[in-house]
Amino acid sequence: MEFPQYDIVVIGCGPAGLSAAINTTIRNKKTVVFGGDFCSPKLHRAPHINNYLGFWNITGEELRNKYLHHVQQLGIKVEQQKIDNIFPSGDTFNVVFKGNMVICKAIIIAVGLQNPKFLPGEEELLGKGVSYCATCDGPLYRGKKVALIGFTKEAEEDVNYLADIAEQIVYLPLYEGLGDINKKVRLLKEKPKSLLGKERLQALETEGETLELDGLFIIRDNIPPAQLLQGLELKQNAIVVDRKMATNIPGVFAAGDCTGPPYQLAKAVGEGAVAGLSAAGFLDERN
Numbered sequence: 001m002e003f004p005q006y007d008i009v010v011i012g013c014g015p016a017g018l019s020a021a022i023n024t025t026i027r028n029k030k031t032v033v034f035g036g037d038f039c040s041p042k043l044h045r046a047p048h049i050n051n052y053l054g055f056w057n058i059t060g061e062e063l064r065n066k067y068l069h070h071v072q073q074l075g076i077k078v079e080q081q082k083i084d085n086i087f088p089s090g091d092t093f094n095v096v097f098k099g100n101m102v103i104c105k106a107i108i109i110a111v112g113l114q115n116p117k118f119l120p121g122e123e124e125l126l127g128k129g130v131s132y133c134a135t136c137d138g139p140l141y142r143g144k145k146v147a148l149i150g151f152t153k154e155a156e157e158d159v160n161y162l163a164d165i166a167e168q169i170v171y172l173p174l175y176e177g178l179g180d181i182n183k184k185v186r187l188l189k190e191k192p193k194s195l196l197g198k199e200r201l202q203a204l205e206t207e208g209e210t211l212e213l214d215g216l217f218i219i220r221d222n223i224p225p226a227q228l229l230q231g232l233e234l235k236q237n238a239i240v241v242d243r244k245m246a247t248n249i250p251g252v253f254a255a256g257d258c259t260g261p262p263y264q265l266a267k268a269v270g271e272g273a274v275a276g277l278s279a280a281g282f283l284d285e286r287n
Contacts, residue, residue, distance in 0.1 A: 008108060008280070011034050011035075013036065014043065015040065016258075016272035018071050026214065032104075034078075043064045049265065051265075062251075089108065092104065104250045105251065107251045109247075109258060125201045130216050137159070143165075143168060146217065147170040147171070147215075169184065188206065232248070235260075239257075
């Protein structure tokens with residue numbers, strides 16, 4: 001099977017990600033952007049922006065539309081998909097999402113501020129019965145007992161997928177407006193408290209009961225960068241970068257709020273531009 005190939009993949013369609021994509025495209029690098037179904041909610045909600053040079057008293061929505069129009073004029077593709085994993089493979093990277101994959105030569109991470117409140121035991125049991133990707137790891141639990149915690153409506157697709165694989169499945173939806181769920185799925189409208197197990201996941205403790213499990217899937221809006229790409233250096237929950245916005249992994253760059261404060265629009269756009277030019281320069285030098 002042949003997978004789409006790009007020079008650069010940008011993860012995140014906020015100001016930093018779009019700024020990066022504009023600059024890689026201008027440098028004639030084949031680029032694709034992966035982002036949420038709305039780019040970007042944070043900017044959309046800003047009633048007034050008074051500290052962005054040249055755009056006095058503009059609303060966030062007006063500026064957001066200008067960004068998207070600029071991207072569209074350059075023909076930049078924005079895929080509304082959440083990235084599940086990044087795997088280095090020689091001089092390239094395999095970028096995995098919903099059972100699909102693209103291959104690229106460089107990556108720019110611009111996923112915004114990531115500060116999830118992990119459940120007790122979650123970080124310790126990640127990869128030991130706990131997963132953030134149902135389509136990636138679901139087949140490992142065929143005929144077994146699993147649960148899925150969904151922080152977003154997107155998780156419904158995952159739980160319905162798992163219903164055709166697992167022997168038993170429990171779904172804990174932590175959002176409003178439940179959709180069409182497979183009848184095989186047991187709905188549990190309780191909040192999770194902690195994950196139990198030492199060497200491997202054994203159970204999920206909720207407000208009202210303890211579920212013995214073989215596997216647990218946790219679906220949030222975004223996967224924390226450290227779990228998105230193994231080995232990525234972080235400090236105080238921010239991706240560590242140098243002046244070229246390069247991370248500790250060659251070919252991987254980062255920009256915007258995910259690199260730490262100050263959390264300002266101008267900083268995000270500027271870092272996106274630097275990351276885009278640096279990624280393009282990285283490929284030119286390698287070639």
